[in-house]
Amino acid sequence: xxxxxxxxxxxxxxxxxxxxxxxxxxxxxxxxxxxxxxxxxxxxxxxxxxxxxxxxxxxxxxxxxxxxxxxxxxxxxxxxxxxxxxxxxxxxxxxxxxxxxxxxxxxxxxxxxxxxxxxxxxxxxxxxxxxxxxxxxxxxxxxxxxxxxxxxxxxxxxxxxxxxxxxxxxxxxxxxxxxxxxxxxxxxxxxxxxxxxxxxxxxxxxxxxxxxxxxxxxxxxxxxxxxxxxxxxxxxxxxxxxxxxxxxxxxxxxxxxxxxxxxxxxxxxxxxxxxxxxxxxxxxxxxxxxxxxxxxxxxxxxxxxxxxxxxxxxxxxxxxxxxxxxxxxxxxxxxxxxxxxxxxxxxxxxxxxxxxxxxxxxxxxxxxxxxxxxxxxxxxxxxxxxxxxxxx
Amino acid sequence: xxxxxxxxxxxxxxxxxxxxxxxxxxxxxxxxxxxxxxxxxxxxxxxxxxxxxxxxxxxxxxxxxxxxxxxxxxxxxxxxxxxxxxxxxxxxxxxxxxxxxxxxx
Numbered sequence: 001x002x003x004x005x006x007x008x009x010x011x012x013x014x015x016x017x018x019x020x021x022x023x024x025x026x027x028x029x030x031x032x033x034x035x036x037x038x039x040x041x042x043x044x045x046x047x048x049x050x051x052x053x054x055x056x057x058x059x060x061x062x063x064x065x066x067x068x069x070x071x072x073x074x075x076x077x078x079x080x081x082x083x084x085x086x087x088x089x090x091x092x093x094x095x096x097x098x099x100x101x102x103x104x105x106x107x108x109x110x111x112x113x114x115x116x117x118x119x120x121x122x123x124x125x126x127x128x129x130x131x132x133x134x135x136x137x138x139x140x141x142x143x144x145x146x147x148x149x150x151x152x153x154x155x156x157x158x159x160x161x162x163x164x165x166x167x168x169x170x171x172x173x174x175x176x177x178x179x180x181x182x183x184x185x186x187x188x189x190x191x192x193x194x195x196x197x198x199x200x201x202x203x204x205x206x207x208x209x210x211x212x213x214x215x216x217x218x219x220x221x222x223x224x225x226x227x228x229x230x231x232x233x234x235x236x237x238x239x240x241x242x243x244x245x246x247x248x249x250x251x252x253x254x255x256x257x258x259x260x261x262x263x264x265x266x267x268x269x270x271x272x273x274x275x276x277x278x279x280x281x282x283x284x285x286x287x288x289x290x291x292x293x294x295x296x297x298x299x300x301x302x303x304x305x306x307x308x309x310x311x312x313x314x315x316x317x318x319x320x321x322x323x324x325x326x327x328x329x330x331x332x333x334x335x336x337x338x339x340x341x342x343x344x345x346x347x348x349x350x351x352x353x354x355x356x357x358x359x360x361x362x363x364x365x366x367x368x369x370x371x372x373x374x375x376x377x378x379x380x381x382x383x384x385x386x387x388x389x390x391x392x
Numbered sequence: 393x394x395x396x397x398x399x400x401x402x403x404x405x406x407x408x409x410x411x412x413x414x415x416x417x418x419x420x421x422x423x424x425x426x427x428x429x430x431x432x433x434x435x436x437x438x439x440x441x442x443x444x445x446x447x448x449x450x451x452x453x454x455x456x457x458x459x460x461x462x463x464x465x466x467x468x469x470x471x472x473x474x475x476x477x478x479x480x481x482x483x484x485x486x487x488x489x490x491x492x493x494x495x496x497x
Contacts, residue, residue: 014425097418097419098417159417159418196417196418197418197420206420206421207421207422207424208418208420209419209420210419210420210421210423211422211423212419212422216409216415216419219409219412220414220415220419222412223412223415
């Protein structure tokens with residue numbers, strides 16, 4: 001299989017090209033810029049036949065993608081942090097019109113204070129927009145994620161947009177080996193889009209985003225939720241097919257690492273889970289019975305997988321590189337909520353780590369393991385939310 | 393049928409969905425102006441005096457809705473299903489052929 005040494009951003013750009021996207025509308029923002037620069041380069045070199053729409057803002061970028069997608073095209077864009085926040089209104093328009101747009105969001109901290117470094121709050125703040133969310137651990141997952149995203153999004157029972165999320169700099173600008181299957185194999189995996197409707201059917205004109213009175217709005221919300229439920233099945237099917245074709249299985253919405261006999265597990269999303277897996281190997285040599293649970297898909301939320309995991313462990317250390325002010329880490333909040341009406345009640349503690357790109361290392365994970373072990377032995381939390389790095 | 397949309401309006405039917413399964417997957421073209429009349433929002437109604445009308449069609453051009461149409465005889469008329477009673481036509485009419493009258497319901 002052809003391999004390339006590329007940054008996470010270039011992996012995203014290659015994936016968009018290999019997915020044969022037809023329209024890209026984007027506005028540059030650090031650390032996303034090199035994704036759309038690379039796509040512009042593909043077009044300039046005649047390597048890709050893509051309509052590139054340079055726009056004046058991220059709001060317009062998403063609006064252009066919505067127009068293109070409603071016309072039947074395969075549309076792609078990318079952004080980060082403040083740009084994603086500016087898109088917020090249009091994100092609802094994309095999901096409400098049931099358009100399978102794929103966007104890469106490079107996780108970057110929200111300002112102020114101004115920051116360009118890794119933090120998940122930008123994408124998690126968009127969790128209620130009706131977009132699916134996939135968090136990539138490494139550059140390979142960025143590439144694979146974009147290819148799978150189109151297949152899931154365009155599935156006839158889904159028709160919802162997907163956000164593929166990668167870490168600022170840790171992935172976006174760091175080079176790694178990425179396997180890229182031959183184009184004809186990708187074409188077999190991802191055939192051309194068959195749109196649910198199209199604006200270019202001039203004999204049957206339609207109005208998109210039509211007014212729905214209180215008598216009708218409710219049912220359309222329910223249909224989006226049904227599509228999200230279908231997406232859970234489709235994600236697993238597509239992840240399995242991807243594994244069969246290309247050797248990397250994504251049938252699990254939560255990737256489990258050494259959890260079978262684990263006393264407690266670290267749970268988190270994105271690039272920090274690579275470090276956690278390294279730490280799990282070391283900690284196991286030091287006598288800790290630990291594992292890692294990497295939440296790949298945050299929307300739709302993998303409820304069943306979390307329950308299956310939670311009923312077999314004594315504790316879960318939830319690592320949140322994000323925070324919802326006035327509450328707690330967002331993954332922690334959601335995971336607790338899922339388990340409330342079940343019989344799985346492991347001790348759960350929330351560690352707030354790595355905000356704004358603060359380094360999160362194997363030693364930090366060792367300290368958290370020590371703390372978790374003590375808590376489980378005592379059977380009682382010392383505190384529910386730990387601002388782990390705080391200078392005291 | 394002498395209205396803005398002619399027979400098309402007379403034959404148009406409102407979409408009614410009885411169960412969630414009857415709804416389309418996507419909210420497309422849920423209703424049209426053919427069945428959604430917005431004229432009952434008004435307070436004043438334009439009344440045209442054909443004896444003063446010079447068929448200049450300034451009212452027809454200015455109507456923002458637009459709910460003024462040109463009849464076969466060349467005179468203008470208002471489709472009251474859509475007229476919101478803004479009074480622009482009466483204001484623009486060079487011969488004062490249009491008067492705004494308070495509508496009693």
